Amino acid sequence: MIDLRLLRENPDVVRDSLTARRRDPSAVDAVLEADARWREATTAFESARAEQKSFGKKVAAAQGEEKQALLAQVKQLSQDVKRLEAQTAEDAAARDAALRAIPNIAEGAPAGLEEDFETRETVGETPAFEFEVKDHLEVAEGLRAIDMQRGAKVSGARFYFLRGVGAELELALTNAAIAKATANGFTLMITPTLVLPETMDGTGFLGEHADEVYHLDKGDDLYLVGTSEVALAGYHRDEVIDVSEGPVRYVGYSSCYRREAGSYGKDTRGIIRVHQFNKVEMFSYCSVEESYAEHERLLGYEKEMMALIDVPYRIIDTAAGDLGTSAARKFDCEAWMPSQDTYRELTSTSNCTQFQARRLNIRERTAEGLRPVATLNGTLATTRFIAAILENHQLPDGSVVVPEGLRPFLGGREVFEPVDR
Known part of the structure; x- marks a missing residue:
């Protein structure tokens, strides 16, 4: 708060x-x-x-x-x-x-609603295809990489199976993101996906966003996380931590769950908006003075991941009216989606300043006494990356060129070929 x-x-x-x-x-x-x-x-x-x-x-x-x-x-x-x-x-x-009930103080974000964002940077040229572009699900079906039909049969709408090269691609993205994070001083964490109410509330997800969260209320009062940010924020709850030597950094890997309430009819085809996905998330604790530079550093790591998958994208400064409860400022990397002729969010990074730490009682010791630390988060890889890769790197015969940056994590493979059966 x-x-x-x-x-x-x-x-x-x-x-x-x-x-x-x-x-x-x-x-x-x-x-x-x-x-x-x-x-x-x-x-x-x-x-x-x-x-x-x-x-x-x-x-x-x-x-x-x-x-x-x-x-x-x-x-x-x-x-x-x-x-x-x-x-x-x-x-x-x-x-x-x-x-x-009052959200974090918006600092530097453009005023307004979702559409009032400002574009900070546009990277790469949108591809000019000389053939009819397929959307990511059609490409994936040719590769036998995503199975939405059986996902719905097993679990309901907006669930899916990643199979074959789809599963391999997700693991490659995960490993690439983890390698990048750990090389930059992040400690790898595999986090719980069920958390206590005080943890979920402390991170700011039980206010206006409560309808997005799955709650187990049949004798278990636990919440399914929509991001490992929640568990990583709660990791040091009620503690005094030392950030005098610089940010304390974690990178979490977990499955994530979101109800996607209110998004019916919006990006419901394929794996853009689904109820379960996997994500690699950076999380940083630091002094509030350091948080602004750390925010730019997290964005820099996200840009490196976007370069690794080699898709056109833009960076937006999210409008204040579209910020989450805890965020003071948020930058999104949005990838170009040829089939939709528009950009879609792949990563976001938020500076939550002292908002979450004040609620979770996470403090640092200073010359003036104890005070809340700042917390920041940022996505390094998620299942949605697959959609951007398949659409931007598709070939007319249905095959997909593997981005060069991912090839070391796929045994050197250069192309995904269509599968007949």
Whole structure:
């Protein structure tokens, strides 16, 4: 969550961020009003408690009827203290709930909704095919690489099997991404895919995005993660970590699950929007001052992966209204999809500043004392990469050229050939 002190001292900064996100800025007033009630209740509680303590000496010095009268007052005062203490706790909970409903402060992101992004960079020329382009699923079916029909038979709509070269390609992407991350100081982690509510909530996924999350509620109160970011953020919950020597970096590999609520009719063909996929995710803890440079570094690693698969892409600065709850700023790498004549997101990297760490109580020690660290995340490879590779590297006979950067991870193979059976 955001810093309460910031909201108290600079409420207009928070209002401006909410306006940029296309949210109601009156949420700031709700927090301030709840905070005022808490302050008033706290003052009354502390005053009553001080008076209660002062009665001790009076009672000890009193005799007879005076003592009995004082004891009656002490009893009433004790009840008042308990009532005011409960009221203070109730007001604090109401204020904190209102504060948790406010997303991170958008920093530098373009104001507006999803379509109001800004393009930072465009890399590569969109290919001019001299034959009728197939979409990735049609190409994959010729290679016997993806089986959507049997995926639906086994698990329902938007599930699939990766088979043959489809499975090999995913493992090659995974290994290439892991090799890149570990060469740059990331510790490899294979993470849990089921997490506790406090972990999911701490990363900011149980607010407005709760309808995207699968929840096991039949006696297990656990959530299926949509990214290993969740588990990696919770890894150091309630800890003080040392980032004085630079960022603490992890790269997580996991299966991911998303309900894709509200996306019916949008990219539902093939493996662009599915309920289960695999992903290699970078995660970094650092000081908030370092986080801005670290954000650019994570984007740089993503650009290297995009170069490795050799597809045209653009980098967008995501509009504030399209940011997730925790992100202060987010950059996406969007690959060109020839069959759709448009770009589609392959990777994203977000600087969450101190938002997640404040909720998860992850701190660093500084000369001024303890304070929340910053957290950042970024995708290095995911199942969706396969779609971009198949579409951009297809040949007229249905075969697919293997991107040169992936060949070392595929035994040197240069072409995927169509399969007759």
